[in-house]
Amino acid sequence: MIKPLYILLFTIPVSINKEMNDFKEVLISKYNFSELEWNKTEKYFSNEMIEAKQHFVKQGFIASKLGFVESGLLRSHYIDENMRDITTQFFQPGQVVVVPRSFNENKPANENIVAYDDCELITITNAEFTKLIEEVPAWQPICKNVAEIKNQQLMDRTVQFQTNKAAERYKKFCEENPLIVLSVPLGHIASYLGIDIATLSRLRAKK
Numbered sequence: 001m002i003k004p005l006y007i008l009l010f011t012i013p014v015s016i017n018k019e020m021n022d023f024k025e026v027l028i029s030k031y032n033f034s035e036l037e038w039n040k041t042e043k044y045f046s047n048e049m050i051e052a053k054q055h056f057v058k059q060g061f062i063a064s065k066l067g068f069v070e071s072g073l074l075r076s077h078y079i080d081e082n083m084r085d086i087t088t089q090f091f092q093p094g095q096v097v098v099v100p101r102s103f104n105e106n107k108p109a110n111e112n113i114v115a116y117d118d119c120e121l122i123t124i125t126n127a128e129f130t131k132l133i134e135e136v137p138a139w140q141p142i143c144k145n146v147a148e149i150k151n152q153q154l155m156d157r158t159v160q161f162q163t164n165k166a167a168e169r170y171k172k173f174c175e176e177n178p179l180i181v182l183s184v185p186l187g188h189i190a191s192y193l194g195i196d197i198a199t200l201s202r203l204r205a206k207k
Helices: 006-011 021-031 035-042 100-105 126-135 139-163 166-176 178-183 186-193 197-206
Strands: 046-050 055-057 065-071 074-079 085-091 112-115 119-125
Touching: 021 035, 035 126, 074 186, 085 186, 119 126, 126 139, 139 166, 166 178, 166 186, 166 197, 186 197
Parallel strands: none
Antiparallel strands: 046 119, 055 112, 065 119, 074 085, 074 112
């Protein structure tokens, strides 16, 4: 069995609606899913609402679910040894929200995932995911294909932090995440980009 399948969900560029039509189209057109395979896949997912400021994942507890964001924004973060609030990721519509190591290994999460506003998700549990892989073997080769894509994305992000100046990182972030720029506190963006908030405030004032 090929794991972790969460890698696939980070790389499918779709926005999921209640009927999961876009998700279905990607699986059929890109991965040659049959209607039968889709029907078996669909039954494992559920709709779920996460209220503003509510945890989807809580630090110290096992992250037993992953979810596709239909609407709303969420943030993952942890508190470091100096009691600083460190943002590690944002989750917006069309993306999957998950703590990979906790979800796949049933270990307590080392970070929190909290909703900024009321969020609508399509979720699946770890146990359901395992059953899905067994029932629909077509999911297995997908992992091998997209794992390489995810690894490349992580490498690109590392290089960007090492080589791009603060202004370049912020400009790229704004171009790629206009919804986040307009919706979340500046301090959270500064933390995510590894930029001092005073510096980021000056950069924003110039825009």
